[in-house]
Amino acid sequence: MTKVNRQWLLAKHPEKQLTEDCFEYKEENLPETDLAPGEILTQNLAFLCAPTMRNWMDRPNNSLYPSIPLGQPVMTLSVARIVASKAPEYIVGDRISTRATWQDYEVISTSSVPISKIPKDISAIHALGRYGLNSLTGYFGLMKVGKPETGNTVVVSAAAGSTGSIAAQVARLHGCKVIGIAGGSKKCSWLKESCGLDGVIDYKSQNVEKELGMLCPKGIDVFFDNVGGEILQAAVENMASHGRIILCGQIASYDNDQPAEGPKNMMRMIYGSITMQGFLTRNYTDEFPAAIEYLKSKDEKGEIVFREDVREGFKNIPSIYKSLFSGSNEGALIAQIDPSAHNI
Ligand SMILES: NC(=O)c1ccc[n+]([C@@H]2O[C@H](COP(=O)([O-])OP(=O)(O)OC[C@H]3O[C@@H](n4cnc5c(N)ncnc54)[C@H](OP(=O)(O)O)[C@@H]3O)[C@@H](O)[C@H]2O)c1
DSSP states (O other), X not given: OOOEEEEEEEOSOOSSSOOGGGEEEEEEEOOOOOOOTTEEEEEEEEEEOOTTHHHHHSSSXXXXXXXXXXXXXXXXXXEEEEEEEOSTTOOTTOEEEEEEESBSEEXXXXXXXXXXXXXXXXXXXXXXXXTSHHHHHHHHIIIIIIOOOTTOEEEESSTTSHHHHHHHHHHHHTTOEEEEEXXXXXXXXXXXXXXXXXXXXXXXXXXXXXXXXXXXXXXEEEEEESSOHHHHHHHHTTEEEEEEXXXXXXXXXXXXXXXXXXXXXXXXXXXXXXXXXXXXXXXXGGGHHHHXXXXXXXXXXXXXXXXXXXXXXXGGHHHHHHHHHHTOOOSEEEEEOSXXXXXX
């Protein structure tokens, strides 16, 4: 039977803020293709809305991946089911996490795209959400780059988000005092009441630099930064001697077509012997299984709370994606396009 393939193409590069006319919807019959050796045909089930994809939509710049070509489906991270295979290690019915594009079906060369099989006891949604890239980012960024010690003061920006909420809770489990910065009283209450943080700052209504001074009287030992810009600057002004700044992301500058600015007053870094280090989660691929086991055990014991913000509908993908920049997402933002994604 002929399969219909729905697609969202990048129609134009965003001018400053992302608008929905940057995308074009297309539908066509999936052409019959003979797979080459090593290729698989996948059916996407759900996509992770990752803030950094916004950088891939820009004109060619200094992004990690080449800019998405105009007229091509938007590159993303997905969970998918294999529907045909010419790669012996992948069989029809296997569920995988992979780099994909905003369309129902695609042919993937297994030797050129990172693919990991989803364990049988994890649903596709959980593989993108609670045990997915962002949770691993929170875990590895904090543990490997921040190297928290019991009793340290840890501050996390975008703390109510998918990455930030895990970094903050892993810090709490390591006996740290944890302060979260987030936008709005609802997210701040969730951080205190459900995630057990010691303090919160609503950056939309409070002076972050002043509040950090009051909540961290001995200074910040570890700052996990998802945001950059003014929030990074406020933390720099409050770092403790020998403090560590974890550069995880710079979301404040993604949706404005400008390069992310560094902090001012670099002498603060010198006088404070402060370290600032960026990282990519994929640096720790070999350690993913152990980290997932850790997150699963904390999940089962109820020691970490996760939020998966699953929204449905292929047609809605662009508007779902934009929620990241208005902050209306509550946790890992997932666009589900096939109802079976929730099933084991
Ligand atoms: N280094 C890596 O390997 C790696 C891997 C994955 C993710 N990341 C980074 O991790 C960060 C978080 O990503 P995520 O997927 O977990 O997203 P998320 O935190 O779940 O969602 C994004 C949140 O960022 C906040 N935000 C958006 N625009 C902002 C602005 N202008 N100023 C301050 N806050 C803003 C909003 O929360 P509020 O409502 O609180 O404003 C929004 O809900 C991103 O910077 C991403 O690039 C890095």
